[in-house]
Amino acid sequence: MEAPYAIGIDIGGTTTKFGAVTKSGEILYQDIIHTNQFSSVDLFVEELCNHLYAIIEKFGGSTNFAGIGIGAPNGNVYTGSIEYAPNLHWKGIIPLAELIKIKTGIYTRLTNDANAAAIGEMNYGCTQNIKHFIMITLGTGVGSGIIINGNIVVGHDGFAGELGHTIIRPGGRLHSGTGMRGSLESYASATGVRDTAIELINNDPRPSTLRNYLKESITSQVVYDCAVNGDELANEVFEFTGKILGEALANFVMFSSPEMIVLFGGLTKAGDLIMNPTRKSMEENLLPIFKNKVKLKISSLNESDAAILGASALVF
Amino acid sequence: MEAPYAIGIDIGGTTTKFGAVTKSGEILYQDIIHTNQFSSVDLFVEELCNHLYAIIEKFGGSTNFAGIGIGAPNGNVYTGSIEYAPNLHWKGIIPLAELIKIKTGIYTRLTNDANAAAIGEMNYGCTQNIKHFIMITLGTGVGSGIIINGNIVVGHDGFAGELGHTIIRPGGRLHSGTGMRGSLESYASATGVRDTAIELINNDPRPSTLRNYLKESITSQVVYDCAVNGDELANEVFEFTGKILGEALANFVMFSSPEMIVLFGGLTKAGDLIMNPTRKSMEENLLPIFKNKVKLKISSLNESDAAILGASALVF
Numbered sequence: 037m038e039a040p041y042a043i044g045i046d047i048g049g050t051t052t053k054f055g056a057v058t059k060s061g062e063i064l065y066q067d068i069i070h071t072n073q074f075s076s077v078d079l080f081v082e083e084l085c086n087h088l089y090a091i092i093e094k095f096g097g098s099t100n101f102a103g104i105g106i107g108a109p110n111g112n113v114y115t116g117s118i119e120y121a122p123n124l125h126w127k128g129i130i131p132l133a134e135l136i137k138i139k140t141g142i143y144t145r146l147t148n149d150a151n152a153a154a155i156g157e158m159n160y161g162c163t164q165n166i167k168h169f170i171m172i173t174l175g176t177g178v179g180s181g182i183i184i185n186g187n188i189v190v191g192h193d194g195f196a197g198e199l200g201h202t203i204i205r206p207g208g209r210l211h212s213g214t215g216m217r218g219s220l221e222s223y224a225s226a227t228g229v230r231d232t233a234i235e236l237i238n239n240d241p242r243p244s245t246l247r248n249y250l251k252e253s254i255t256s257q258v259v260y261d262c263a264v265n266g267d268e269l270a271n272e273v274f275e276f277t278g279k280i281l282g283e284a285l286a287n288f289v290m291f292s293s294p295e296m297i298v299l300f301g302g303l304t305k306a307g308d309l310i311m312n313p314t315r316k317s318m319e320e321n322l323l324p325i326f327k328n329k330v331k332l333k334i335s336s337l338n339e340s341d342a343a344i345l346g347a348s349a350l351v352f
Numbered sequence: 353m354e355a356p357y358a359i360g361i362d363i364g365g366t367t368t369k370f371g372a373v374t375k376s377g378e379i380l381y382q383d384i385i386h387t388n389q390f391s392s393v394d395l396f397v398e399e400l401c402n403h404l405y406a407i408i409e410k411f412g413g414s415t416n417f418a419g420i421g422i423g424a425p426n427g428n429v430y431t432g433s434i435e436y437a438p439n440l441h442w443k444g445i446i447p448l449a450e451l452i453k454i455k456t457g458i459y460t461r462l463t464n465d466a467n468a469a470a471i472g473e474m475n476y477g478c479t480q481n482i483k484h485f486i487m488i489t490l491g492t493g494v495g496s497g498i499i500i501n502g503n504i505v506v507g508h509d510g511f512a513g514e515l516g517h518t519i520i521r522p523g524g525r526l527h528s529g530t531g532m533r534g535s536l537e538s539y540a541s542a543t544g545v546r547d548t549a550i551e552l553i554n555n556d557p558r559p560s561t562l563r564n565y566l567k568e569s570i571t572s573q574v575v576y577d578c579a580v581n582g583d584e585l586a587n588e589v590f591e592f593t594g595k596i597l598g599e600a601l602a603n604f605v606m607f608s609s610p611e612m613i614v615l616f617g618g619l620t621k622a623g624d625l626i627m628n629p630t631r632k633s634m635e636e637n638l639l640p641i642f643k644n645k646v647k648l649k650i651s652s653l654n655e656s657d658a659a660i661l662g663a664s665a666l667v668f
Binding site for chain 2: 120187195196291
């Protein structure tokens with residue numbers, strides 16, 4: 037009999053979420069630990085596995101599990117390792133899939149977190165019948181999962197799909213994490229929205245409710261709140277962000293000609309404020325043969341579920 | 353018995369080349385007609401097929417042919433049509449594969465010219481054991497063929513791989529064909545090299561042998577000749593072209609993480625003059641996980657052969 041469950045694990049810089057998932061995409065149980073409170077990866081794996089043992093027992097033992105799937109920043113599907121993740125405490129190459137497989141005795145696979153989200157979308161979200169799409173995650177950073185012909189693109193070494201680091205404004209804004217200038221992530225992430233807001237406050241003389249906040253306390257949420265209350269400068273932050281994101285999306289379309297682009301993550305909560313200028317700018321920057329063909333959508337999956345679902349789909 | 357031959361046809365804006373090819377990639381016979389001397393596609397097809405009949409007869413009749421493969425600008429592999437090709441006289445959608453199949457009675461497939469070149473490279477060139485590569489054709493324009501997992505990327509509609517039209521300098525140089533600003537093709541094509549040379553002559557006061565030429569007579573070949581003779585400004589043209597091309601290649605690497613990028617076409621005759629600044633700029637713009645991994649090479653195939661070989665490989 038086929039094992040009815042899998043474990044999906046989503047490792048983020050702050051929290052690690054995990055759950056027991058059925059093949060049809062129901063999360064029966066989920067829990068969370070804090071990723072960065074563990075000084076070594078061994079302590080992290082020990083705590084995580086203690087939780088996994090409890091889940092495995094709760095659902096009838098390891099023979100009931102098809103495997104353990106993990107989505108992680110800089111995760112490499114070929115090696116099962118996290119490699120040089122800038123947002124995690126553990127440095128270098130961490131063979132995480134192997135460490136967890138040894139402890140649990142269960143088949144374990146690992147991939148990049150944005151790829152896991154794209155796999156989740158393809159199996160359980162709004163792209164279930166779509167063979168060519170790109171998923172862009174707009175969170176603290178900008179991640180991406182690229183699907184061509186129903187397969188995730190991993191490239192010759194497992195690292196494909198780093199679209200957040202493509203340069204869209206040569207010589208532009210400095211990315212403090214990578215030292216690169218003008219990458220998509222410096223503009224179209226939550227951090228980028230904050231930075232754009234601060235630039236506008238500094239350089240644009242117009243009055244704005246954004247000026248009521250200490251600069252340190254401005255977040256993409258604050259900009260959103262001001263924008264929906266009609267603040268002109270705050271609206272311009274989203275216009276600018278959408279313009280740059282749309283230009284980048286147009287470039288991606290001319291690479292792989294997807295049927296759909298799915299946006300995912302915190303910034304999508306801004307809804308039309310970000311979607312309208314993004315769509316407009318994408319269309320303006322496409323060759324005629326691509327115009328008015330690519331659907332631009334917000335993911336239909338709950339954010340915290342998608343990565344767990346996608347990770348679990350790695351082993352089903 | 354398997355048919356031993358195929359016909360490969362390479363349609364360009366100026367000439368259409370075609371030949372009889374063996375499965376091992378030997379071109380036994382080839383000929384040429386002038387694409388744009390025919391006012392209608394019907395006249396073109398009639399003349400082309402008259403040549404094809406002679407070839408088919410010469411090599412023992414149609415049962416000896418696995419098929420006819422065609423590489424054409426804006427060729428769509430799904431429909432077998434040339435769709436809105438800006439460089440051809442015939443406008444709209446031309447169902448060329450069908451027209452030729454009706455006349456010859458032989459199985460016919462058509463694809464984009466740059467995709468045909470990439471397929472030729474994969475079957476007969478320097479990427480025979482490489483499953484992930486990008487081929488960039490640097491001619492009058494900039495074309496591309498993207499190979500992922502040994503398959504050509506065509507996207508949901510057959511139009512993927514228009515990397516020459518990705519925007520690499522937002523708001524930059526106007527492309528007279530597309531009306532877009534700052535696309536790769538406006539800089540990294542033969543036309544782009546000429547335009548960069550004229551810009552430098554106009555804006556840089558240094559003496560240069562380029563100034564001995566009428567502006568109308570400056571070509572990428574002239575710039576090359578001046579550069580190899582030590583002209584500083586002409587060398588700077590290639591430095592600048594390579595810088596921009598390298599930035600674009602870095603973006604492409606972060607999309608599909610290829611093992612190799614193969615450059616092809618007229619501009620590659622400049623050799624190290626273009627390759628050295630391109631490689632340097634690509635490396636400078638890559639995330640650490642991609643650095644010093646991607647091989648950058650010039651195609652090992654003779655330019656006029658590659659497209660015929662690639663087109664024939666469509667039907668073998």
